[in-house]
Amino acid sequence: MKITLYVNKKSRNALLDLVLIKLNHLDKKGRAHIMEIELEKAYPRCPPSISADVPYTFNLEWSVNSRLKHVVQQFQEHLEKLQEFWCTLDNIDKSLWVVYPKEPSRATAFREINLGNDCFIMLSINVNDPRSLPECRFMGSDPIVNSLRKKWRRNSKRWVKDKSLIENLASALETSLPGPPDGHKNEQQVECGICYAQFLPIDEELGAKSGSGTDYTCENTSCSRAFHSVCLRDWLRSITTTRQSFNVLFGNCPYCSDPVAVKISDTRK
Ligand SMILES: [Zn+2]
Ligand SMILES: [Zn+2]
Numbered sequence: 001m002k003i004t005l006y007v008n009k010k011s012r013n014a015l016l017d018l019v020l021i022k023l024n025h026l027d028k029k030g031r032a033h034i035m036e037i038e039l040e041k042a043y044p045r046c047p048p049s050i051s052a053d054v055p056y057t058f059n060l061e062w063s064v065n066s067r068l069k070h071v072v073q074q075f076q077e078h079l080e081k082l083q084e085f086w087c088t089l090d091n092i093d094k095s096l097w098v099v100y101p102k103e104p105s106r107a108t109a110f111r112e113i114n115l116g117n118d119c120f121i122m123l124s125i126n127v128n129d130p131r132s133l134p135e136c137r138f139m140g141s142d143p144i145v146n147s148l149r150k151k152w153r154r155n156s157k158r159w160v161k162d163k164s165l166i167e168n169l170a171s172a173l174e175t176s177l178p179g180p181p182d183g184h185k186n187e188q189q190v191e192c193g194i195c196y197a198q199f200l201p202i203d204e205e206l207g208a209k210s211g212s213g214t215d216y217t218c219e220n221t222s223c224s225r226a227f228h229s230v231c232l233r234d235w236l237r238s239i240t241t242t243r244q245s246f247n248v249l250f251g252n253c254p255y256c257s258d259p260v261a262v263k264i265s266d267t268r269k
Helices: 012-016 068-081 083-095 142-158 165-173 184-188 204-209 229-237
Strands: 002-007 019-026 032-039 049-052 098-100 110-116 119-124 135-139 243-245 248-252 259-263
Touching: 019 068, 032 068, 049 068, 068 083, 083 110, 083 165, 119 142, 119 165, 135 142, 142 165, 204 229, 229 248, 229 259
Parallel strands: none
Antiparallel strands: 002 019, 019 032, 032 049, 098 110, 110 119, 119 135, 243 248, 248 259
């Protein structure tokens, strides 16, 4: 379990007596989850406000004796409950031809999947029971879609939870499901794995990097996660095990923990 707390000093909110804390937690499967905690002036009398990339947030239990570690605890417990949900979606993204969303967030519970023959299925995965029969909608040419609907209606009664969703889906549709097309994986990874944005904000302080896209990719081919080197550098700096040699930071990828190295640019202090 890896938890990193870092206070975003650059946040303009700091001027308004607000402190913004970003917490990055790696779950058992190495998925990174970021939670933002905002502490207002009245903290700890008032609970902090929290936001995270999850399908639904938890109700924070807060008393006069509560502290940040209780927030972290509750966040972890919440992530724990969602493991099966994310495993199911990760499997779909890895094994099927997902056409939408191209870069799903951890909060997204639906996937539009290409079934071949210009037919598509939109699946809404049940967050609390991801192996159960999902809600679905078919799209495509009428004759094929009609026959798929018929099969679905007939076979969905035989949907069993001890099989994976993909196995169930294939038997319900009586077909083999096409995998992702080549090159699909790289296309998908254009959003930064740390700030979740494609482009950095336009900010003078970022110098030449202002508004730029991701410029660093994890070399582990089964990860290949893309980052802004600026974000990766800030992330590495916030971790105590990071080593620096000359102007290079050496640490680990926040997703797969493989070694990463990033140059400290001279444009920023
Ligand atoms: Zn970034
Ligand atoms: Zn990686």
